[in-house]
Amino acid sequence: MPRMNRRTLFGIAGAGAAAAAGAGAVLAAEHVLPASVGGGPDDVVPFRGARQAGITTAAQDHLYFVALDVTTTDRAELVDLLQRWTLAAERLTTGAEVAVDGAIGGHPEAPPQDTGEALGLPPARLTLTFGVGPSLFTRDGVDRFGIADRRPPKLIDLPLFAGDAIEPGRSNGDLCIQACADDPQVAVHAVRNLIRMGFGTTAVRWAQMGYGRTSSTVVGQATPRNMFGFKDGTSNITAEDTAGLARHVWAAAEDGADWMTGGSYLVARRIRMAIEPWDRTSLLEQEEIVGRHKGSGAALGATDEFAEVDFSATRPDGSGPLVGMDSHVRLAHSSTLGGVRILRRGYNFIDGTDAEGHLDAGLFFIAFVRDPGAQFVPMQQALSTKDIMMEYLVHTSSALFACPPGVGTGDHWGRTLFGNPA
Amino acid sequence: MPRMNRRTLFGIAGAGAAAAAGAGAVLAAEHVLPASVGGGPDDVVPFRGARQAGITTAAQDHLYFVALDVTTTDRAELVDLLQRWTLAAERLTTGAEVAVDGAIGGHPEAPPQDTGEALGLPPARLTLTFGVGPSLFTRDGVDRFGIADRRPPKLIDLPLFAGDAIEPGRSNGDLCIQACADDPQVAVHAVRNLIRMGFGTTAVRWAQMGYGRTSSTVVGQATPRNMFGFKDGTSNITAEDTAGLARHVWAAAEDGADWMTGGSYLVARRIRMAIEPWDRTSLLEQEEIVGRHKGSGAALGATDEFAEVDFSATRPDGSGPLVGMDSHVRLAHSSTLGGVRILRRGYNFIDGTDAEGHLDAGLFFIAFVRDPGAQFVPMQQALSTKDIMMEYLVHTSSALFACPPGVGTGDHWGRTLFGNPA
Numbered sequence: 001m002p003r004m005n006r007r008t009l010f011g012i013a014g015a016g017a018a019a020a021a022g023a024g025a026v027l028a029a030e031h032v033l034p035a036s037v038g039g040g041p042d043d044v045v046p047f048r049g050a051r052q053a054g055i056t057t058a059a060q061d062h063l064y065f066v067a068l069d070v071t072t073t074d075r076a077e078l079v080d081l082l083q084r085w086t087l088a089a090e091r092l093t094t095g096a097e098v099a100v101d102g103a104i105g106g107h108p109e110a111p112p113q114d115t116g117e118a119l120g121l122p123p124a125r126l127t128l129t130f131g132v133g134p135s136l137f138t139r140d141g142v143d144r145f146g147i148a149d150r151r152p153p154k155l156i157d158l159p160l161f162a163g164d165a166i167e168p169g170r171s172n173g174d175l176c177i178q179a180c181a182d183d184p185q186v187a188v189h190a191v192r193n194l195i196r197m198g199f200g201t202t203a204v205r206w207a208q209m210g211y212g213r214t215s216s217t218v219v220g221q222a223t224p225r226n227m228f229g230f231k232d233g234t235s236n237i238t239a240e241d242t243a244g245l246a247r248h249v250w251a252a253a254e255d256g257a258d259w260m261t262g263g264s265y266l267v268a269r270r271i272r273m274a275i276e277p278w279d280r281t282s283l284l285e286q287e288e289i290v291g292r293h294k295g296s297g298a299a300l301g302a303t304d305e306f307a308e309v310d311f312s313a314t315r316p317d318g319s320g321p322l323v324g325m326d327s328h329v330r331l332a333h334s335s336t337l338g339g340v341r342i343l344r345r346g347y348n349f350i351d352g353t354d355a356e357g358h359l360d361a362g363l364f365f366i367a368f369v370r371d372p373g374a375q376f377v378p379m380q381q382a383l384s385t386k387d388i389m390m391e392y393l394v395h396t397s398s399a400l401f402a403c404p405p406g407v408g409t410g411d412h413w414g415r416t417l418f419g420n421p422a
Numbered sequence: 423m424p425r426m427n428r429r430t431l432f433g434i435a436g437a438g439a440a441a442a443a444g445a446g447a448v449l450a451a452e453h454v455l456p457a458s459v460g461g462g463p464d465d466v467v468p469f470r471g472a473r474q475a476g477i478t479t480a481a482q483d484h485l486y487f488v489a490l491d492v493t494t495t496d497r498a499e500l501v502d503l504l505q506r507w508t509l510a511a512e513r514l515t516t517g518a519e520v521a522v523d524g525a526i527g528g529h530p531e532a533p534p535q536d537t538g539e540a541l542g543l544p545p546a547r548l549t550l551t552f553g554v555g556p557s558l559f560t561r562d563g564v565d566r567f568g569i570a571d572r573r574p575p576k577l578i579d580l581p582l583f584a585g586d587a588i589e590p591g592r593s594n595g596d597l598c599i600q601a602c603a604d605d606p607q608v609a610v611h612a613v614r615n616l617i618r619m620g621f622g623t624t625a626v627r628w629a630q631m632g633y634g635r636t637s638s639t640v641v642g643q644a645t646p647r648n649m650f651g652f653k654d655g656t657s658n659i660t661a662e663d664t665a666g667l668a669r670h671v672w673a674a675a676e677d678g679a680d681w682m683t684g685g686s687y688l689v690a691r692r693i694r695m696a697i698e699p700w701d702r703t704s705l706l707e708q709e710e711i712v713g714r715h716k717g718s719g720a721a722l723g724a725t726d727e728f729a730e731v732d733f734s735a736t737r738p739d740g741s742g743p744l745v746g747m748d749s750h751v752r753l754a755h756s757s758t759l760g761g762v763r764i765l766r767r768g769y770n771f772i773d774g775t776d777a778e779g780h781l782d783a784g785l786f787f788i789a790f791v792r793d794p795g796a797q798f799v800p801m802q803q804a805l806s807t808k809d810i811m812m813e814y815l816v817h818t819s820s821a822l823f824a825c826p827p828g829v830g831t832g833d834h835w836g837r838t839l840f841g842n843p844a
Binding site: 062106108112114116117118184203208227230275276280282284294295352357 | 484486526528529530531532533534536537538539540541542591605606607610614618625626627628629630631633634644647648649650651652697698701702703704705706708709716717770772773774775777779780781
């Protein structure tokens with residue numbers, strides 16, 4: 001079958017478009033690479049599979065993340081939306097619109113089924129990743145949808161960490177959708193149309209735009225830089241590390257919630273960075289805080305970014321360890337954390353300037369882990385209390401979501417949680 | 423000489439890097455195209471020339487725009503900054519860092535000269551366009567820098583238009599820098615480093631990020647779509663239209679300020695769009711408001727996006743004109759405005775969600791004109807009072823800047839305004 005996307009779909013109506021939506025040149029998620037390492041805007045990341053896309057998929061350049069509250073109390077209505085969302089998400093990832101009868105869809109005297117701003121844009125490796133928050137199971141002690149007993153033990157309530165300045169209005173949520181794409185308009189369009197489909201059933205709680213990836217998730221992706229100018233996520237778990245993913249990322253049967261087997265837990269933290277004070281610190285101090293060289297990304301004293309960090313090396317004058325005891329790289333390293341690792345998938349953000357003209361910018365941290373309480377919590381407890389970088393960081397939002405396994409043919413978001421609808 | 427950019431510059435110190443900064447594979451600005459029509463991330467848009475880049479340059483995918491207040495009262499200090507900015511801007515557009523001695527620059531015990539987050543990124547067709555606002559000439563009646571008598575007659579104080587909800591904190595400014603690039607991190611990095619160089623002399627007044635271009639400025643660029651899902655700027659003035667540019671965009675000697683000859687006036691308007699109400703209107707109503715078909719972008723009743731609009735055509739039932747009298751395309755058309763045209767260069771923006779969970783999104787409108795009072799003002803007066811689209815729009819910021827002609831060899835930003843420094 002020929003490659004189909006918005007460009008070719010445009011003007012095709014009815015069954016043709018519906019059939020075309022599944023006909024993209026889909027590649028194995030792990031092998032769909034960003035333009036910088038050989039992928040292209042016409043590549044399609046497969047939507048269906050054993051795992052959700054957007055976790056180990058080579059990190060795309062742009063993010064639009066939304067957390068939603070469920071406003072209905074009707075379980076069937078929610079499940080119906082999840083079914084409709086799934087079909088729409090599948091279409092969107094192929095580069096099609098959400099409309100099923102024509103490019104825009106619907107009767108001229110009705111609102112267009114699709115909002116239209118992505119017409120003519122390529123698939124741009126769009127992925128849509130779905131998760132559910134603790135509040136979906138119970139809120140104010142109420143079992144809202146008859147699933148209170150299915151809350152996974154790993155879906156904890158994240159604690160408050162030292163120095164947190166969490167804004168409730170942009171934290172938590174009943175549901176989340178993570179949209180990643182190499183074109184921001186494609187990511188925004190997808191989320192906007194899903195939000196629109198949910199009108200009356202769900203409402204936006206908060207959203208975050210990310211403009212530059214700060215993580216590599218496959219071997220061969222250059223390590224990007226964060227707003228402090230440092231390479232970030234050098235020792236990330238990659239798609240190729242099957243054993244690492246099984247141990248640290250994918251939920252397994254013994255983790256206590258069958259419906260999550262093959263899924264993962266998404267930690268989201270909006271970390272505002274004090275850009276201007278940071279820019280006034282010396283190179284030496286910056287490098288000591290991070291524990292790496294700013295230029296190469298190699299650990300202090302080393303030259304290879306990817307070489308194992310030698311935490312036993314001492315300064316030439318014997319005055320202490322070369323990589324400081326309270327440096328970021330040491331505190332966040334698996335060897336310091338009893339073997340804990342996480343899969344990072346964050347993005348830089350800029351939300352304008354504050355009243356003082358300072359950048360309201362930083363890192364929208366996203367991590368996928370198998371067990372937040374055993375992985376993210378101890379890591380963040382160590383960082384929040386010991387990391388000297390914390391002087392330049394404030395966490396302003398916090399959320400945890402359970403992202404179920406991928407959807408197979410005929411499957412839909414939340415099916416393993418809610419079961420097949422009656 | 424070989425192509426040099428950040429990738430090759432990295433690690434090259436001193437005179438080598440300084441020399442390399444001017445050695446990019448620069449092409450004529452009009453012929454540097456976005457990736458969609460044949461350009462690439464390694465292309466460099468020439469910084470120096472008779473005109474400033476970033477006006478007729480093929481619109482890049484991303485914008486970071488900043489308006490600054492001058493905090494010094496010392497003219498020489500301001501001119502010194504403009505000279506240093508110019509050299510830094512030239513380096514940045516070649517893909518180099520602002521540091522002149524090595525990639526990061528400076529002594530390890532001093533703050534790095536460059537903030538570093540663009541190390542390893544390509545030039546991405548970065549342009550930096552400079553302008554001065556009315557308040558630079560006089561503020562509260564004070565001739566701040568001895569240039570009050572040089573304020574161009576065309577640099578008016580923009581009036582308040584019907585329906586305006588202008589926020590002073592993100593309007594106006596003494597100076598502006600428009601950064602456009604195909605990689606948002608490259609645009610943000612450039613502005614951040616220029617802001618940093620200005621510390622103590624200038625301060626950020628407001629800034630705006632734009633994530634998707636809404637204008638084409640060269641023939642061959644596909645017309646992009648705005649957040650209403652419609653193609654925007656179909657009849658824009660393009661770089662190839664030399665006569666149109668001379669008549670409508672470039673300031674000439676007879677316009678009353680010698681130092682602006684060859685420059686242009688930049689109008690900036692942040693236009694918030696009522697996305698959710700728009701999405702609930704019918705396709706028919708949307709198309710009648712715009713006066714164009716949503717899919718093709720052609721005028722109502724036509725099929726070719728670029729065909730001349732036939733404003734005399736009537737509906738089949740004779741009930742009125744096919745393209746409504748208060749449609750956007752008619753009111754904004756040069757034939758309705760006595761021949762007025764503008765060069766549009768706007769971007770979509772998303773600044774998160776408001777307290778109701780509605781998108782704080784819209785169009786960051788940028789236009790370059792020769793005479794704002796004779797071009798933008800009558801156009802906006804017509805639109806603000808008659809355009810039915812106004813029901814879905816609120817202008818939340820407003821600014822006007824005089825962008826001088828380009829800088830030649832040895833020249834610097836503001837030289838034609840301030841003269842050569844003593």
